[in-house]
Structure formats: structure tokens, C-alpha cells
Amino acid sequence: MPEMVVEEEMLTKGSVSINNEALPASVYVITGAEIRDMPVQHYLDFFRRIPGVITSHYGQGDVADGFGMRGYQSGHGSQIAIYVDGVPINIPHHSHSHGLADLGWLIPEMIDRIEVIKGPFSVLYGNFALGGVVNIVTKKYQQDPEVAVEAGSFETYRAVATVSKDSWEITPLSVRPFLIYEIYDRDGFRDNSDYRRYNAFNKITFPVVGGLLSLQAHYVDRDWGAPGYLSVSDVKEELHSRTDAVNPEDGGNSEYKNLVLNFVPKTGEAGLYATLYVASHRMNRYATFEPSPQTLEHNDWDYGGWRLLYDFVPFKKLSVLVGSDGRYSEGDRLGYITENRDIVARTEDWHIENLGVGLFGQVQWKPVKFLKIVGGLRYDFFSFDIDNHVRPQNSGDGTTSIMSPKVGLVISPTKNFNLFANKGLGFRTPSADEMSPADRDYANFDLEPAKVDTWDIGFDAFLFDRLQLLFDFYRTDMEREIRWVGSETVNVGESRRDGYELEFTLHATPDLRFYINYGQVNARLKNPAVPGHDRVTGVPEDYLSAGIQWEIIVHDGARLFFDFAYQRLGEAPLDASGSVFRPPVGRYMGKASFRIKGWTFSLQVNYHPSKYASEAMFLLGGEPAYDPKPVYEFVVGVKYTF
Template sequence: MRSQHTIALLSLLLANPLASALAAEPADEPMETIVVTATGSASSTLLAPASLTVISREQLMNVSDQQLVTALRKTAGVSLSGRSVGGRKVIQLRGLESKHSLILIDGKRVSATDDVVGHSDFQYEWLPLDSIERIEVIRGPMSSLYGSEALGGVINIITRQSQGDAYSSLAINGTLHHANQGGGKYGINGQWVQPVSDQVTLKAHLGHKYQDDMLDTQDPRISALEGQRVSSLQVGLDWQVNPQHGVDIEYLLSDEKRWQHTNFRGTAPFYKSWYNLERDQLSAFWNANFEQWSGHVGYYRSAIDVRHATDNATVAPYSPQFLLDHVVESKFYRDINTARLTLGAEWRYEKLEHNAFSGGGDSAVHKAALAQYEMDLVEDVYLTLGGRLDHHEFFGSEFSPRAYAVWLIQPDLSLKVGYGHGFKAPTLKQISPDYRFDGPHTFLGNENLQPETSDSWEVGLRYEGINFNFSATVFHNDIQDLISSVCIERCGGRFGHVNQYVNLDQAQVTGFEFESAMPLHERVQLTNSYTYTDAKNKQTNEGLPARPRHQGSLGLHIDWLANTLSSAIDWQYIGKQHTATYTGLVALPSYSLLNANVSYTRGNHRVTLSASNLLNTDLLEKSEAFGYQEQGRSIDLAWHWQF
């Protein structure tokens, strides 16, 4: 309890410089940060109609393990949930499950595997962090722009783009753990961008990383964290045909293998299990600027092939699964005096192959049309109205409205108030009458399912000064028709239940988010985040599992020599929570993580020495009910060369 109060108190104390910061006469204009995810076109973070966080290229370069989850975990509104296999963990936004957060790469959705492949976290390894320019995290429903899955928010991964100049880079890193448990890792990434003419630019990125599995401290026959090997390729062509028209073509390929030592449902035999994951995404977009309208028409295809194997003949592997999305989209906007009108349409074909379907698979077509209008309501007050109508061939139509107002109180301070409706379509497994999976339990599809929906309200302040910035938001979510599986036959005993998917649960999530950055000295910066989440099942009034009520972080960054030598230390606190087991909810204790790094830059070379989990926090020592594990104490050395 003391740690929870400490986090909240520190957050409030760090907000105290606001009064003096607001009163101070600015010596210069603060640097403006531009985002594209909140409206589909460029807007500043101060005026963007959303609660958001931008994770910069500099921050990504200091992520020691080069994992997307690690890069996001200290962000306000983000929490982690375990998947109970191989130490996997997934991202939750504002207390909603990972399946309610839409993952985009440059605005293009990736195959949503979290709610399709059991116990998976396969959405986060489409490309290495080295190829990412920034990550835009939008908290709150965004179905008015992006459709299904965007209940909790959107995570848009923006890759590094050509700025007209040729450049190349090479990055190598390696990690050692202090204990003889495995878990060692290394990675290498190379990027090349080359304009071949005034109109055409070619680009390529190659990446490879390896991580050994980490053994369980309680039982070394089992892997606490699974091993991983990922190789990726990203190639692209940017062709500016003329000042008004351009073509972008990109192809992304990722080959991943994961392995772990485990046992069969908690008992012998002990065996090795591994997954082979192949991902690819092909996209082609035409960008146009006409006299009155600007926008794009594009096509992209995303696919992931999941295959499982074991080294024990008595343990049958899981059946292969193949997910495929074909998407054709168009979005154009027009400025009308000081207002902007955006119109768009989308057609998506979704297919899933799995032998649990009576025909070997199933498919569905999604169609959507959207409109958005951004206007100056009165002086310094901006209103964004939007709506999207989605049609699904199984359940019918769903309309997602959104209204958001931003009041620019003064040039560096804004008040944001918004409402949004979001939805998530049932997966093909859940809604297909031809689906029946037989395993430890049996699961049946239900063609009468309706989409999960949410209605969200938020009020926030955002300040962006020269020497201090902060954002604070209060939010409330009502979630309806959550899809659950209920036992309909053979419900006694631990295994053998026959379950069917139904719209059953209703939930309510209320919370508060705070982030700040402030200088303590000319070369010393303090960062802070805090999240309070109250999530409960409205039928039972019980708290939802895997939602810490209190989370927070503190970071200290010091530039010892300008643009040459710097260091950073950060601390993260994850509060008490509950986890769901077959016997009911189990309480989990709070824990903390402490990390540090030192970076030295000389010319085009940068060397970073990182120490992760300095407290050597072992979750399984705290409670065996944790559904994931943290890496043990480790040292990482990384070298980056840009030329």
C-alpha cells in the first residue's frame, strides 16, 4: 500500500512545476511533435483529438532487449498480461484485453492473432525496433477511423522513411545474464536507403536476433521464458511520379522460431515444444494531391502461418493455422476554409485455415465507409466529429461515432474532452457454426454472436512548454457484450468441458493517466508516468484479472557531455493484481524493475551499455500464479553505426 501511495504522491509532486511553467515567459517556441494516427492526417500532439503518447527513435534505441513490449510498457495506460505459455506477455490499453488494441504498421493493420491463436503474443514481432522511427499510442476507442479491434486504442508503428538523402546503418547487440539459466541473446540489423534518381528511392532493412530460453529457477526442466530466433526483411520503393502523384510499394517478411522446455498439462512427460511462424505483408499505395482533394488509394495483404511441433511422440502437436487478410482502402481529405473533411472506404477479406473447421477453414468480408469533419468551433476551440459504418457478412452492421473537442487555453496548454464508440468483431473461430476444436476442452462456434462494443468518455489536460510538459487524463469505459466461453456439457472435472462462445459479460473501467517530463538541470531530465485503473465485471462487481490498480515509472536522464556521453536510469512499479485460474481469482503481489544505461557517441558511432532488471526480480519466486516472467539481471552491449 505504501508503494502505491508513493507513486501517486510522486506524480502529484512532479506536477507542481506547472504553475511556474505556465507563468514563465517563453524564451523560444517549444518543438512541435506531429502525429498522424489521431485523425489520419498530420496534427500536433497538443491539438490532436486524442489521449496519446509518442515513443521517439531515441527512446527506442535505448531499449536493451529490442522488444516492442519493453518499449511500450512504461507508457501511461499500458499494462501487461501473461499468456501462461513460455513467459509470454501482451499489451493492454486502459484495462482492456490485448485483443481490443489494434496494431498498425504505417497505418496498415497486421493479422490479429491474439484472439485467434491460443496463448499467443505473435502480433509484436513483425519487424525489429531498429527499423522503427517512432510509435504512436492512441488511448481510447478509434473504431470511427480504423474499425474492428480499436476498442482500447491503436498502436501505430511508424517505420523509418527516406528524407531524400542516402544513408546506411548497422547495429549489433549482445546480452549476458548473471546466472547460469540461459537467456543470452544477440542481434544484428542493417538498413540501406538510396535515392537512384530525383524521383525514385530504394530502401531495405535486414534484421536477425536470437534469444536462448531461460530456465525456471524452481524447476530447471522447464523454460520460464521461451527461446526465440527471428529473421526479417523489409524492402520498399518510393516513386514520386510528379509533384502531385506518388507510388509506395513495400514488402515485409519475417521468419520466427520459438521453443521451450515444458511438460504435459503440469505433469510428465517433459518435452521440447516449438513454433514456426512465417509472416509477410505486401502493400502498394498511390498518393495523390489534387487541387481540392488529397489522399491515397491502396492495397495490402497480411498473412501469418503458425505451425507447432514437439520432440515427444506421445504429445501431439497443435494443428497448423493460417491467417490471411486482403485489404483495399481509400481515404481522401479536403480543406474547406479552416475546416477539413475526410472521406474513406475499406474492403477487407479475412480468411482462417484450421482443421477445427468442418471445411478446413472459413472466411468473411468486411466493408466500411467513414467520414470525419474537423472544424474551428469558436476561436481556439476545435471540434472533430467522425463516424464509420462497418458491415460484416456474419453479424451485420455496426456504426462507430466519435466526437472530440480541444480548447487551446493558451499556446502551450490544451483541454481535451471526447467521446468514442468502439467495437471488435467476433473471430472466425467464435462466430463460425462450422468450428469445433477438441483439446483439453472442446470449443464450439456460435453464429448468433454480436460484436463486443464500448463507449468511452475522457477529459484531459496537455501542456507542452519549453522546459516542462505533461498530460493528465481521466477516462471511463463501458464495455458491452464481451465474448466468453461457457460450459454447456460435461462441466464437472478439470478437463473435458464442452464450451460455446456467447456474448455474456459487461465490464466497466475507470482510470487516470499522467505523464510528465521536466528538467532538473540544464542537462538533467526527469520523466514520470502513473496509471490508476479500476476495472470490474458489472455482473459480479468483481475486479477484472491482470489489471494492476496502480502502475508508475520514474526516469532520470543525464547528458554528461552534450551529444557525446549520457546515462539514464528508470524504475517501474507494477501494483497488486489478480489472475484467473481454474479455481478462481488468485492475488498477485506488486513488484518493481530497475534498469540503467550509459551511451557514448563519437562521430557516426554510438555505443550503449545497458543493465536490465538490476533488482533481479523473479516473478515465480513471488508467486507461481504469474502468467509471465521477467528476464533476470542482464548486461547488454550495443553498437550502432550510421554512414
């Protein structure tokens, strides 16, 4: 959803509002001001302090980053629904990961807010909202234009320019521009880990018919090398250096572009919201997972869609929301065995057309001052038309649909304490691999979406005008758990996840904040094929983040800001039996910035103490393999605000 502002009162879970922060669920919001001050060297850094969010930078360019929450850990966020300005980023039937969500193009300076919704509770989000939802809203404008340059370790260079000012209004339509351009170049810690990106984001916003209309055009082009995953034992025995690449011919390139139109009410929440978009995504990826040969994955997708909703607010204690969304996508997914980028054999070749249409409604009612009741329902319909050129006998078409109800409540005995509970159904559509395999004669175009049934109970509180607390316990039951086995995705059956999350923030002074977040999750298969082999692989058993943020006014408007953070992911099983574990991994991140008279000088430092483990760790050929990280890395920057 685009940003909405509640003007009459401070927004809480007890408020009647369609803003995500008012959901009877665990919701974490990161503002653009926070992003400006936090240490960010990769887009995953936005999320590292959020309890329950699992991030793994795989070192495979912009195609392979692990992102998950609540024990749903999979490459590319395919079990997390991700939206940017109302546009669904997950791409159905993408190779390597059904529902790939490419966020590698995000520029920190373009973001107004990030909303992380735990669980599948919101009716506004459908396909892939299993573990939760990430909703990203970009800025409409900013206070002043800026230029910034950065340089860092491993020949990292970045330049960004932002053309926008809150007082600019270009007549005759009172247009406000927000234009941002970025160049990023990095050689990387390991051999063949170079990465280059060119970004152009253009948005104009102007008032029309009682609302604000934004027109957005975005283009990004990227090229990268992929150093691959090294055997841990080989590195320890010095058969490989930590900087070695598996195959110097691995790597890839991608291109993403979109046109987006967004309309929101100019004031208040009641009224019409509309999003229309078209987008395209192109990607080539060469990868070697030893002992298997190099492969090429090629994806070429075009898609477009809409979201329309209307919020009726007949009186302050009642909101009735109705709407529809949908997306049509068409594209080609191909796979090859290659040698030094020369094609040896074709393994996958699908042409896929996919249409999804959703209808949804939600009612919020506050019958008494201390109680809010929320109920919602989605109906989603999908059609598929798949041409399987490797196995033509598996070609065909089909339809499927699903109803996903949501219900929740908030009890607010005092102004600063909210007890919340919810129950919701989420889902993911079947992938091309499931309906029309390329490796055997079998087709099932009547396969229903895999369901996730989850419930939460928790509370949030703001005590003594200084202390924020949030506790949440959840249970999730899932059909058709998909996990990586070797180099393939396999249905391993039904699963259950039980867990809890705790957030603690102390505002010691207006300029000094401490926080610590902790969570645990138990992820198990219900009926494993082999007794005792019930672990859901790759899911850390616990996670911890802690930090301090401190702003110091020096003199005459000059300011110092410090942000220091620590993140730890607990051990995670690498096989279903739990006999092989990835050890706990930690990471320290720090940023210091000094602002004076339009200038901002900054220094970022990251410390990875684990030389023989990383967030990204797998079994390849039966042996633990990982993507080694540098022990230290830093970035210095200077920015001028006009």
C-alpha cells in the same frame, strides 16, 4: 496513417489536422530517435514508459505476449487495434486469441514513429479498437547506412544492416531505398527458451503525381522453444528450479510476409492517401498448460485489403475527411491434442472466409480561435463463411454491421493549455468460437459485434517552457467481456472500467529530462454470475513508470547518452473473486551509449527483482503459475554509421 508534417505551425490538440496527435484524446508518440536511445531488448520495451499501457512478455516465442491499455489486458493485443504502415496486424479468428497481433518481427532501426491512441476515438481504425490503437510508421529512408552487432547474456546475438541514405536518389524515378536485414539468436534464461529470427524489410519511395509512393516487401521467419508456466509454490518449495521447462517439446514456428503500397501527399496534409496490401501469416504452436496435455495450434491465413481517404481543407479552420477501408481474409484454424508433438486427437478445424468493409468520415472545425469541434462516424459491414469440420452441423454463413459515432472538442484558452473531451464507440467482431463452437452443437451467425462505449475528459499543458503535464479520466462500458478461464475464452458478461492517467515530464535542460507517469484503473463486471465475483482478472490496479534521460557532450562531437527507467505494475486479481492476486512486479531498465566519429558503443542492463512473480501470471489447475525472469540480463553493442 503514414507520417504527415504540419508546416505552418507547431501541431497541438487545438490544430486542425488529421494527424493523430491532434485528436481530442490522450495520444502518446514515440519517435525513432527516442527508440534509438532507449533500452530495448524486446518490442514490448517500446511501450513500457507509456502510462496505462500494460505489457507482459509470456516467454512463448512470438505468439503469446500480453499487450493492453486502460484495463484491457489480453494476450496478443486482441482488444487493441494495431497497424503498421496502414496495414491492420490483428488477425480475426486466430487460435488462442481472436484478433492476434503478431509484432515480434519489429526491428527498432526500422521504426520512424509509434503513435498510441487511448480509447476508440479515431474514425480511421475500426475492428478491435476497444482499449485503443497502436499505429506504427516505418522509415522511408534514414540519414546514413549502418551496420550493428549485439551480444548479451544467455547467448544472445543480433546483427542488423541498414542500406539507406537521405541523399541517395536512383534515377530515373528518383527512388530512395530503405533496406534493413536482421538476424537474431537467443538461447534464453530458461530451458527450452531458445528463439531465432530472420528478418528482411525492403522499401523504396519515389515521387509520383504530386505525392510520394512507397513500395514495401517484408519477410520474417521465426522458430522458438516455449518453457511454459511453473507453479509458484513448486518453485518456492524447490520442487522446480526457476529455469526448468514444463515440456521440452513445447515451442513453435511462424512466417509472416507482406507486400504494401502507400501513397501520401508530398507536402501538406490535404489530398489523397492510399494503402493497398496483401499478406500471409503461418504459425504452429505446441504448448502445455498443466494439468492439461500438450496441444498444437495451427493457423494458415492469407489476407489483403485497402485504405483510401481524402482530406479536404477548403480553408485553414476546416478539415473534411472521407474514406473507406476493408480487408478480406481466408484461412484455416486447427487445434489438436498432442503428445511429444505427435497428434492424439483433433479438437478444432475451421476454414474461415471473412470480409470487412468500412466507410468513415470526420469533420474538424475551429469556429473560434480557442475552440475546435470534431465529429466522426464509421459504418462497418462484415460477412462470415465458416466451415466447421469438427462439427459440420455448426457450419454456416452470416453478416453483421455496426455504426460507431465519435464526437469530441478541444478548448485552448492559452497557446500551451488544452482541455479536451470525447465520446466514442468501439467494437470487436465475434470470433469463430462464438459463432460456431467446436465443443457443442450451437451456431449463431447473426451475432452482432461486441460494443465498447467510452468517454474521456482531460487536459495537457506546457508550463514555463520546461514542464509538460497531461491528465486524463475515462470511463468504458463493454458488452461481452471475454476472459481466460482455465485454458478457454469465456464470455463473462458486461463490464465497466474507470480510471485516470497522469503524465509529468520536466525538461531541466535541453539535454536532461525527467519523467514520471502514473495511472489507476478499476475494472469490474456489472452483473457477475456469482455475486461478489466481479473482478476482471489480470488487470493491474495501478501502474507507474519513471525515468531520466541525459545527454552529455564530451568533446569534438563525442556524446554520452544515459537512459534509465523503472516500471511497476500493481497487484492484479487472478480470479474473479479477488481472493488470489498476482503481487506487484517491477523492472529496472538502463542503457548507456557513447557516440564518436561514426561509432556508437552501448550497454543495456535489465534488473528483475521479483523471483517468484512476473508480469505474466495465471491460475493453472487452481494454482498461481508464472514465467520466471532472470534477475539480471545485459546486452552490449557496437554500431558503425557510414
